[in-house]
Amino acid sequence: MNKHWLNIGYDRSKYPETGVDGNLVIDKTAHKLVKLWQGPNHPGVTGNMSIELTISGDEIVEAKTHVGYLHRGFEKLFERRKYIQVFPTCIRLCVAEPDYNEYNLAASVEELSGIEVPEVAQWLRTLVLEMARLQSLLRVVPGQGGTTGLGIGVQWGVYLRDLILDRFEELTGGRVYHMYIIPGGVRGLLPEGFKKRLKSTLKEIDEFIVNIDNLMFSNAVFKKRTIGVGYIDPTWVDSYGIVGPNARAAGFKRDVRKDYPYLKYNELEFDPQTATESDIYTRSRIRWHDLKMTVDLIQQILDKMPDDGIIRAQTPNVLHWKIPKGETYVRSESSRGEYGFYVVADGTEYPRRINLRGPSYTHAVSLLEHMLIGANIADVASIMVSLQTCPPEIER
Amino acid sequence: MKETDIHDKFLHEENKKREVIAPDGSIIEIDPLQDYFCDARPQINEPFKIKVIEKFLNWARAESIWVLGFGTGCGSIEIPPLVTPRFDAFRYGVQMRATPRQSNAFIISGYLSVKTLKRVIRSYEQMQSPKYVIALGSCTINGGMYWDSYNTINRLDHYLPVDVYIAGCMPRPEALLAGFMKLKELIKAGKAEKANEYIENLDWYKANQKKIIRDWNMPDYNW
Amino acid sequence: MSSLKDILMPFTAWKNVFKEPVSIKDPLNERPGAPRYRGFHKNDVKSCIGCGTCESICENEAIDMVAIAGFDAKNGDSGLRPKVDYGRCCWCALCVDVCTTGSLTLSNEYKWVDTDSDNFRYIPGIDNKPWDNNELGWKKPGNGYEFYQLERVKMEELHPEERDKSFIEIIQGYSKEQAEKEADRCVECGICTATCPAHMGIPQYIKAIRNNNLEEGLRILYDTNPLPEICGRICTHKCETVCSIGHRGEAISIRWLKRYIADQNPSEKYKTILETDFIQKNGKKIAIIGSGPAGLSAAHYLAKMGYEVEIFEKLAQAGGMMRYGIPEYRLPYDSIDKDINYILSLGVKIHYNVNVGKDITLEQLGKDFDAVFAGTGLHLGRSTRIEGSDHKNVYQSIELLRKITQGEEIHVAEKIVVIGGGNVAMDITRSLARLQNQKYGKVQMITTSLETEEKMPADREEVVEAREEGAIINPGWAPQKVEIQDGIIKGLHVVQCMSLFDATGNFNPQCNMENARFFEGDMVVESIGQGMDLSYIAEPLKDDIEMGPRGRIKVNSDFQTSVPWLFMGGDTIQGPDVIHGIANGHRAAMGIDKYLTEQ
Amino acid sequence: MKKFIKDLSFRFNITEIEYQRKNLAFVSVDKESVMQMLSYLRDTEGFSHFVLMTAVDWIEDGIFQLTYILNNPTKKIDLAIRIKILRENAEMYSAHHLWNQVATYQRELKEMFGINFPGSPRVNESFLLEGWDNIPPMRRDFDTKKYSEETYFPRPGRGTNDPAQHMKIKLYPNE
Amino acid sequence: MEFTVSKILWTLLGLFIVLNWGLIMSGIMRKIVARVGKRYGIPLYQPYIDLIKNYAIRSQITHGVMFYLGPVFRLSGGVGIFLFLPLIFGSEHWSNFSFSGDLVLILYFQFFGMLGMALGAGEGGHPNSAIGISRGLSQFTTIEVPMTLAVISLAIQYNTLSIAEIVAAQQGGIANWTMLTNPFATAAAMLSLLGAFGHSPFNLVKAPNEIPIGPPTEYHATFLGVLRTNAAILHVVEAALFMNLFFGGATNWFELILKTFLIYFWSVFVGVVFPRFRIEQSVRWFLKIPLALGIIAIIVMI
Structure with a gap:
């Protein structure tokens, strides 16, 4: 921590005091603390969630995450939908990157029923998943600047994300909810001229990567706001279930694509970056590296994938598709980290249970509550965005 | 169980009637729901009597729509594209505001869980009239994807008066812009008086709202 | 920490101020959806058959099948058309992908703004919408993308060299896997039921095959058809001509599936499965002339209702045209016997080599029995x-x-x-x-x-x-x-x-x-x-019987002739085919029951 | 993997083993030994990453199945542990002291299934729902469609026809 | 200083022009910022419509007397500066009520609005308002320090506290502008100007992300209209003040418009590409570089 001669009262007598168990002792009747709600109606909160802050001055002494504003009872709804009907439903589990839901559902259903996905469909899936990561990162990387008031980067990023969404629209017929990776395969081949258009979009993104580096990562004020703030201790990584870029920024090289290769990731060359500083800046920087890597991956996919072929394995009639009894856990690497579906099939046309393990579940609840203690209220939004939380996947 | 009893059951400790000792030693009885909130029954806000002036004001209202930045559902993911270069809704006088007090349009971006609905109602009531509600997507019309979910409402018009519906799941930014255009049309024609409709039928709306929001914990109308 | 570079580099962002903005100039009109975009529904109502598959796949219950003026129910078309509720639709286009005829598509139009929430419902193709003529939009993807198999499971057959010398049965029948695979193709629309003269519960028994519940399947078969072994082989399967899968692929082989159920259930278990071990007799007697499909069908249902049934058969063996008209390689005699024996086991008596009109008069039968059903068929060339x-x-x-x-x-x-x-x-x-x-x-x-x-x-x-x-x-x-x-x-x-x-x-x-x-x-x-031989209807009676067009005897919807105790059915009335005969017999049996109960 | 599970079954009473993939196995153990097993796996076997825990309602057998999925990031294998507990007065030992995020899972399970975890922090606070006074919604005997229809004003004017029934009415009403 | 009817009318006319220029200027600035973000941005006249819209809101909530008075104080702060600020050098009509000690009064008025706002926002009862205003006050205090130092340096340099005289001393070409004659004071003041205009990196007070949206959280309708009116006036007069003090003043309206635009643009130019400081960071920053520059400016002048 930087000690500064102007830091008057930095060493002020601590209020509240630290108790024997190491937690702060908060006397809520003392009327010295202020309750402050961040959210749900708050531009600095990702999605629709809220944090109940107990503050003393500018410092947070207690934080409680409140979720459930987006709770739709998905897991209950799945129980009364056939497997094919789960497919359009499960996408809405996370609006930022819906494709990982599609893939995880499809992969688990295929694994349980023993279906082989055709070659070209696997490539298309890989492409779509990487495009989904790209569009998500295009929102999140500049979004970190946005939380501290650097709105320009967000403008550029969201514009480029829109270009990716245009490509999605061409390929899948949907803008945000693509509904493309269906159990058995995918729902269409690349349209005419798609590769060319995607590559020109990638070129624009290359330019953006440089621009955002200039604007954000070599920005004195941004550095000041983010370096050393929102530190995640490496020991927390396992005890709080931290995955993805957040874990990589803390020095753990965890990437499902590398560790448990799925689809065509075995045939692609990439190297996820790690760092050890583990603050907001580093996490953001890791995401920026991911962005570069994703652009590169898409280039590789486009060059390597076949152009034509069967796009969907013949499945049983989807109107009454019974999956044999069994359980599985299928994971993939979303832009936020390990994203998994735990599927229990009971031999009927309806799934017994589909449970989502979203990275935000641990990041935004237990970890965030822990990280916010002692933070400045102005940094809450930055910290939350740096964890890249996505409330719908917590609440489902 | 009667509905009031249900609401009482979930009444938070800090909202219950109690006695407190004032600094001077006197005992004051407080009813937080009455004392801590503005809960006066709202009044209908008549349009300006002189037609020409009202028309002019309506033009201004139509050309300056301040939207509350409250992303209630999936549809909120299409708000950033709307206010960024691609679609640039600023050109049409649409701007985002962070506080309900200064906003006059509320985009209900898709499904509303009961928990959010409570906050939405509060935010809506804090907005100043004339205020408008734009309902986005299937979920607000008839439940959409979540028509059989135990935690999402099916019909928004039972809880809030809605000016414009936009079909889609989710509607694209262009559709949203078209919705704004429609809203502008309505405002300019003087037809967007749903805020008064809400006040006229306040009891009906309140009954509907209270039917599903068990954890009510606020006065009937909170400004 | 912060070098001069960190202060100056961000200012490079200002270069954009001299560039043309990237905004779409007129986003409201300039942007049609992509060629594959999933927008609002379109339906080619002419080729739609109202099978309701779109309704059954929709996870949001967004689609209602509604009757439309001008589209009456007819063979192979229920007359219903989908009505979409845009308060439910999630634009997943599964309904398009599953559509059996390919009539349902999505346009690439996506803008629909309204002030009234009740307006978001319409019948694509009937209610005029601006996007009706949009060429673009989501259509069924190709390249092996199908929600159900369009091709039939191939039926094992004898090779022509093996079969062309002998009369052994050509069609081998489905194995369990094959039958389940074929049954899996069914989309359970039920369009076929109306076309089947006997209105068999086709989707239901196909479902029973899928669930490997063949006993249930047999029960469903016997609800409407007491000759499943026979029908499963030689039925003219009118149902398959209207099968909704048949619009884009090969119709489900409903007939073979029926046969599969009948084949797999051993005859000795029939009575247990069909719960006919004991039938309460009601003491009334019915005579049936001819043991063809109509006669046997009537006999079965009457016997099940508790009537004493006696069949008078001119030839030496039962079965009528099924036995004597259809070659053995198509319909082995074992199969005929299996069905007939079950019917006889219900207490039906059969008099062989009795020629009504010669050995016994029709009038006599009318006096001896409470009612007579004649299913004499077309036996004249x-x-x-x-x-x-x-x-x-x-x-x-x-x-x-x-x-x-x-x-x-x-x-x-x-x-x-x-x-x-x-x-x-x-x-x-x-x-x-x-x-x-x-x-x-x-x-x-x-x-x-x-x-x-x-x-x-x-x-x-x-x-x-x-x-x-x-x-x-x-x-x-x-x-x-x-x-x-x-x-x-x-x-x-x-x-x-x-x-x-x-x-x-x-x-x-x-x-x-x-x-x-x-x-x-x-x-x-x-x-x-073929022609019919009605010579057994002798003089006094003949005058009482009203005749219809083309030399056929007039019957009412219960197959009752103008002589109240005489019911007629089968090829002489409708047909010629087995399934009509069965349906007639069933209907007549219920008519006889009604006639006798009302008396 | 197989060898590892074999070793594990010497230490703990493992009743069922299913190999779903070469790096994912499901094992069933009894309720009593689960906490011991979890801490053994975490501390000794390197299963340091707690992936998820959830419950499955097997209402026809009257049990809840609790599933803990653990991941070994170095060996890159997953082990799922299944425990069956009685549905009535369902209660399970809390594992919040092993991983910090477990308390959240347990809070959700308490709310959604009604499984109690005595000692787990904030376990009785509502997590996703607010003002819920019905049976826990994720239990299979809770009918979400019925609840929705009773509570949330279904829109009138909807009605559908079954094609087969409709054709019967139109074409052969008497047969 | 004479209070004649014509003087008052001229002043009101000036106020009207300043208000309009303020609104147009904010429109232009927002368009420029939009361009950096690669979009077209609002129509130029959007601030007008927003203003009319705000006044056209039918219902209003008040939280008490101070809540009412907050915007009024704020407006009087802005108008106050205007009243005592000579706009056009040498013009009889456009020098308003400037007098020999107007600089001190203006410095006071700068703070006056903020204080009024604090009272009103406090009564609004919203925690965000309260936190926002406490941040605002602490930041503003630190902004005032280098600003005041710069002014003192100027007072020493020109031996006067009258703006008109300071402007007069700068006439006769760029070389005479304070910008060149007293660069340290100008630098200190220009840096503190960044804070005064409330653009990033010093806009945590009203930051939408960290604390939505600070003091005006509860203000709406007419209140907000008044605040926005004030903002339009304030932006021009603050810029005009700096123009007078450091950039040679203006001898005609065109010069005024150009110079105020450029001065205001300076804060936009910086603000667009930097995120905002946390409040203690910005306080520390102001107490470092601008303060040092201010002290140097004084030392140099002595």
Whole structure:
């Protein structure tokens, strides 16, 4: 921590005091603390969630995450939908990157029923998943600047994300909810001229990567706001279930694509970056590296994938598709980290249970509550965005 | 169980009637729901009597729509594209505001869980009239994807008066812009008086709202 | 920490101020959806058959099937059309992908703003919408993308070389895996049920196969059809002609699935499965004339209702045309016996070799029994009445078939010409071909018909199989004269047949006399339809019976004639085919029950 | 993997083993030994990453199945542990002391299934729902469609026809 | 200083022009910022419509008397500066009520609005308002320090506290502008100007992300209209003040418009590309570089 001669009262007598168990002792009747709600109606909160802050001055002494504003009872709804009907439903589990839901559902259903996905469909899936990561990162990387008031980067990023969404629209017929990776395969081949258009979009993104580096990562004020703030201790990584870029920024090289290769990731060359500083800046920087890597991956996919072929394995009639009894856990690497579906099939046309393990579940609840203690209220939004939380996947 | 009893059951400790000792030693009885909130029954806000002036004001209202930045559902993911270069809704006088007090349009971006609905109602009531509600997507019309979910409402018009519906799941930014255009049309024609409709039928709306929001914990109308 | 670079670099962002903004100039009008975009629904109502598959796949119950003025229910079209609720739709387009006919598509239009939430519901294709003529939008993807198998599971058949000498059954039947795979193709729309004359619960028993619950399947079969073994082999499967899967692929082989259920259930368990071990008798007696499908069907349902049923059969064995008209290679006698034996086991008595009208009069039956059901069928052959058709070697197919069944020796010439294009013609062609093969070691059959290849009434596979077995099928010729030299048939003169019906729809063949051919043959078989023999209805009674058009007896919807105790059904009334007979028998049985209970 | 599970079954009473993939196995153990097993796996076997825990309602057997999925990031294998507990008065030992995020999972399970975890922090606070006074919604005997229809004003004017029934009415009403 | 009817009318006319220029200027600035973000941005007249819209809101909630008075104080702060600020050098009509000690009064008025706002926002009862205003006050205090130092340096340099005289001393070409004659004071003041205009990196007070949206959280309708009116006036007069003090003043309206635009643009230019400081960071920053520059400016002048 930087000690500064102007830091008057930095060493002020601590209020509240630290108790024997190491937690702060908060006397809520003392009327010295202020309750402050961040959210749900708050531009600095990702999605629709809220944090109940107990503050003393500018410092947070207690934080409680409140979720459930987006709770739709998905897991209950799945129980009364056939497997094919789960497919359009499960996408809405996370609006930022819906494709990982599609893939995880499809992969688990295929694994349980023993279906082989055709070659070209696997490539298309890989492409779509990487495009989904790209569009998500295009929102999140500049979004970190946005939380501290650097709105320009967000403008550029969201514009480029829109270009990716245009490509999605061409390929899948949907803008945000693509509904493309269906159990058995995918729902269409690349349209005419798609590769060319995607590559020109990638070129624009290359330019953006440089621009955002200039604007954000070599920005004195941004550095000041983010370096050393929102530190995640490496020991927390396992005890709080931290995955993805957040874990990589803390020095753990965890990437499902590398560790448990799925689809065509075995045939692609990439190297996820790690760092050890583990603050907001580093996490953001890791995401920026991911962005570069994703652009590169898409280039590789486009060059390597076949152009034509069967796009969907013949499945049983989807109107009454019974999956044999069994359980599985299928994971993939979303832009936020390990994203998994735990599927229990009971031999009927309806799934017994589909449970989502979203990275935000641990990041935004237990970890965030822990990280916010002692933070400045102005940094809450930055910290939350740096964890890249996505409330719908917590609440489902 | 009667509905009031249900609401009482979930009444938070800090909202219950109690006695407190004032600094001077006197005992004051407080009813937080009455004392801590503005809960006066709202009044209908008549349009300006002189037609020409009202028309002019309506033009201004139509050309300056301040939207509350409250992303209630999936549809909120299409708000950033709307206010960024691609679609640039600023050109049409649409701007985002962070506080309900200064906003006059509320985009209900898709499904509303009961928990959010409570906050939405509060935010809506804090907005100043004339205020408008734009309902986005299937979920607000008839439940959409979540028509059989135990935690999402099916019909928004039972809880809030809605000016414009936009079909889609989710509607694209262009559709949203078209919705704004429609809203502008309505405002300019003087037809967007749903805020008064809400006040006229306040009891009906309140009954509907209270039917599903068990954890009510606020006065009937909170400004 | 913060170098000068960190302060200056961000200012590079200002270079954008000199660039043209990237905003879409007019986002409201400039941006159509992508060619594949999933927008609002379109429906080609003409090709839609209202099967409701879109409704059943929709996870949001967004689609209602509603009746539309101007689209009446008819064979293969329920008259319903989907109505979409945009308060539910999630634009997943599963309804498009599953649509059996491909009529449902999505346009690429996506803007729909309204002030009234009740407006977001419409019937695509009926209610006019701005996007009705949008060419673009989501359509069924190709490249192997199907939600259900469009091709049938192939039925095991004997090779032509194996089958063309003997009368053993050609069709092998489905194995369990095959049957389940075939049953899996069904989308449970139920369009077929209305077309089936017996209105069998087809989707239900197919579902029973999928669930491997064949006992349940048998129960469903017997609800409407007491001859599943027989029907499962030789039914004319009108249901398959309307099957919704058949619009884009091959119809479900409903008939084979039915047979699968019947085959898999052992006959000794029938009574237990169908819960007919004990039937409460009601003491009333019914006589049934003829043990064809109609008679057996009526007997089954009446017996099940508790009536004493006695069947009077002219021939030595039960089954009527099923036994005597259909060759064994299509319908083995074992199968007939299995069905008939079950019906007899319900307490139905059968009197063989009793010719009503000769051995006992119809009036007598009317007096002895509470009601009489006559399902006498069409057992008289029809002649072309062309020159030379009275020769002794010109035969009626129906008689030949009967004789083959009865095991009588028949005349089999070396070269045979068959006239007729129906299933019976194919039956006799193929039977004679077998006999020729046995006798001469080769097949020399020519079958000709008035109808052209496309319009031949015979089942397609019959024609194909007949050809596989060596017969020449040469349709589209009108027979003119049987060439007879020295009392021996030399062949058949034919001319090209141009059309069969005139403008008013009456049968009036037009021929092109220029184009004539001569089919060589020593024997001619006529197979151009059958006639009924109603001679058993004797005088006093005959006057009481009202006749309908085309020499048929008039019956009401309960198959009751104008003589209250006399019910008639089967080929004499409707048909000719088995399933109509079964349906008639069932209906008549209920009519008899109604008639007797109301008395 | 197989060898590892074999070793594990010497230490703990493992009743069922299913190998779903080469790096994912499901094992069933009894309720009593699960906490011991979890801490053994975490501390000794390197299963340091707690992936998820959830419950499955097997209402026909009257049990809840609790599933803990653990991941070994170095060996890259997953082990799922299944425990069956009685549905009535369902209660399970809390594992919040092993991983910090477990408390959240347990809070959700308490709310959604009604499984109690005595000692787990904030376990009785509502997590996703607010003002819920019905049976826990994720239990299979809770009918979400019925609840939704009773509570949330279904829109009138909807009605559908079954094609087969409709054709019967139109084409052969008496048969 | 004479209070004649014509003087008052001229002043009101000036106020009207300043208000309009303020609104147009904010429109232009937002368009420029939009361009950096690669979009077209609002129509130029959007601030007018927003203003009319705000006044056209039908219902209003009040939280008490101070809540009412807050915007009024704020407006009087802005108008106060205007009243005592000579706009056009040498013009009889456009020098308003400037007098020999107007600089001190203006410095006071700068703070006056903020204080009024604090009272009103406090009564609004919203925690965000309260936190926002406490941040605002602490930041503003630190902004005032270098600003005041710069002014003192100027007072030493020109030996006067009258703006008109300071402007007069700068006439006769760029070389005479304070910008060149007293660069340290100008630098200190220009840096503190960044804070005064409330653009990033010093806009945590009203930051939408960290604390939505600070003091005006509860203000709406007419209140907000008044605040926005004030903002339009304030932006021009603050810029005009700096123009007078450091950039040679203006001898005609065109010069005024150009110079105020450029001065205001300076804060936008910096603000667009930097995120905002946390409040203690910005306080620390102001107490470092601008303060040092201010002290140097004084030392140099002495």
